[in-house]
Amino acid sequence: MLLVLNALKYLAYILIFPGFLFSFLVGMLLTGIDRKIVARMQKRVGPPILQPFYDFFKLLGKETIVPDAANRRVFLLAPLVGLAGITVLQLFIPVFHFHVFDNVADVIVILYLLLIPALAEILGAAASGSPYAGVGLSREMVTILAVELPLLLVLLAVAKTVGSAMGRGLVFSLSTIVGYQELHGSLITKLSMIPAAVAFLLIIPGETGSHPFDTAEAETEICEGMMAEYSGAPLGVYKLTHAMKIFTVVSLFVALFLGGIGAGIQNLVAAIGLSGAFAGALSLLLQILVLVLLSIVLTIVCISFVHAITARLRIEQVFKYYWTIVTCFALVSLVMAWYGL
Amino acid sequence: MFKKLIEESTGKSPWLFHINAGSCNGCDIELVAVLTPRYDAERLGFKLAGSPRQADIVVVTGPITAQSLPRVLRTIEQVPEPRCIVTMGSCPQSGNVFRGSYSICGPLSKYVHVDVDVAGCTPKPEAVIDGLALATKILQQKRREMK
Numbered sequence: 001m002l003l004v005l006n007a008l009k010y011l012a013y014i015l016i017f018p019g020f021l022f023s024f025l026v027g028m029l030l031t032g033i034d035r036k037i038v039a040r041m042q043k044r045v046g047p048p049i050l051q052p053f054y055d056f057f058k059l060l061g062k063e064t065i066v067p068d069a070a071n072r073r074v075f076l077l078a079p080l081v082g083l084a085g086i087t088v089l090q091l092f093i094p095v096f097h098f099h100v101f102d103n104v105a106d107v108i109v110i111l112y113l114l115l116i117p118a119l120a121e122i123l124g125a126a127a128s129g130s131p132y133a134g135v136g137l138s139r140e141m142v143t144i145l146a147v148e149l150p151l152l153l154v155l156l157a158v159a160k161t162v163g164s165a166m167g168r169g170l171v172f173s174l175s176t177i178v179g180y181q182e183l184h185g186s187l188i189t190k191l192s193m194i195p196a197a198v199a200f201l202l203i204i205p206g207e208t209g210s211h212p213f214d215t216a217e218a219e220t221e222i223c224e225g226m227m228a229e230y231s232g233a234p235l236g237v238y239k240l241t242h243a244m245k246i247f248t249v250v251s252l253f254v255a256l257f258l259g260g261i262g263a264g265i266q267n268l269v270a271a272i273g274l275s276g277a278f279a280g281a282l283s284l285l286l287q288i289l290v291l292v293l294l295s296i297v298l299t300i301v302c303i304s305f306v307h308a309i310t311a312r313l314r315i316e317q318v319f320k321y322y323w324t325i326v327t328c329f330a331l332v333s334l335v336m337a338w339y340g341l
Numbered sequence: 342m343f344k345k346l347i348e349e350s351t352g353k354s355p356w357l358f359h360i361n362a363g364s365c366n367g368c369d370i371e372l373v374a375v376l377t378p379r380y381d382a383e384r385l386g387f388k389l390a391g392s393p394r395q396a397d398i399v400v401v402t403g404p405i406t407a408q409s410l411p412r413v414l415r416t417i418e419q420v421p422e423p424r425c426i427v428t429m430g431s432c433p434q435s436g437n438v439f440r441g442s443y444s445i446c447g448p449l450s451k452y453v454h455v456d457v458d459v460a461g462c463t464p465k466p467e468a469v470i471d472g473l474a475l476a477t478k479i480l481q482q483k484r485r486e487m488k
Contacts, residue, residue, distance in 0.1 A: 061351055
């Protein structure tokens with residue numbers, strides 16, 4: 001009986017909150033707001049905020065063409081693998097105080113899971129047998145390599161800061177990192193963590209493949225690159241995965257650097273004088289709301305603004321940018337954390 | 342359950358693919374004008390797709406030269422159903438000033454079913470948006486008739 005209940009609970013986690021349905025809705029909303037903001041910055045009216053939903057459901061209703069040269073099974077399964085990867089990843093990222101996994105969830109797992117959607121895209125592109133997809137996937141691999149190094153350094157810096165404050169060496173558990181921030185204030189308020197936070201903000205557009213770093217999907221240059229042969233529902237799933245990834249990466253930033261806000265919300269609910277299950281539900285609801293609002297702000301700042309004011313970089317420029325400027329920010333933070341600043 | 346939603350969405354997110362079949366570039370510029378800030382067709386969900394496989398509406402400009410004919414037909418075949426074909430300008434409709442030339446294979450309607458013709462040399466952006474909106478309706482109709 002307990003087993004069944006537990007299974008149901010985890011199923012709800014995966015399918016509804018914080019897994020599929022929640023990140024589906026928020027991710028699509030973020031993409032819609034992104035498109036609207038970019039349009040407004042270009043003095044256009046812009047599509048309605050619900051446009052990504054229309055795009056997704058339209059793509060579900062389109063014919064799916066599988067090219068003759070493609071490996072049919074891999075071509076059609078790769079988008080689902082990516083979607084599954086991002087859904088699982090969503091479970092590992094705490095919504096302030098709320099987390100599905102307690103101690104098993106650490107940032108190293110997140111680092112690996114974050115790769116799965118990109119790898120699935122590469123796999124699908126390679127199976128499609130299109131030369132445009134070939135160019136796109138080689139660029140995507142370089143982008144992954146470029147982003148991974150500074151991301152790893154940022155995570156190390158965070159782990160070291162929290163670890164040395166708790167006297168435990170390196171702390172990789174995300175729930176512990178958030179818990180630490182609830183007691184001692186958000187990490188972004190620490191001097192040594194500011195460069196790391198800046199580095200992470202610069203990583204967000206690269207990780208989500210948005211504008212100056214969208215060399216892999218250059219639609220005017222290599223026919224959407226990896227997506228060149230995709231049509232119909234698989235394309236829709238890719239678009240969905242992409243939207244969910246924006247939310248995942250942004251909420252990872254919130255968990256790593258702004259985790260202290262959760263404590264404030266709980267104190268607020270306690271200050272009103274509520275207690276029990278109702279207060280718990282209310283504070284969870286408020287935390288979700290704050291997370292969504294923060295995600296919107298971060299998406300606008302890191303993705304939309306950057307999208308509207310920059311042109312696409314060449315792939316070697318992407319690589320150089322991430323391995324010099326962004327890595328420098330992350331390294332400064334790591335060194336400062338190591339000396340306990 | 343999703344059928345109605347898909348039908349509704351088909352009318353709200355038509356993606357364009359533009360083929361230049363020997364056009365003088367006048368219509369191409371005008372199509373870009375439709376998508377840029379002044380007319381901003383993206384507010385109706387129109388978006389230029391990079392690959393014909395992702396498109397819903399194919400916009401053909403130019404008088405269909407002998408060189409471009411097989412490529413145009415092949416590209417149109419690559420667009421998944423439901424799809425709409427819109428000709429832009431007088432050239433793909435009648436040949437325009439190029440009519441009678443040895444290198445012209447048009448009109449396009451000899452080879453494929455054309456859903457909407459937007460006449461003019463070049464058509465105004467308002468006319469193009471009107472034609473595209475009509476194509477969107479036809480697209481929705483085609484989706485309704487699928488399966």
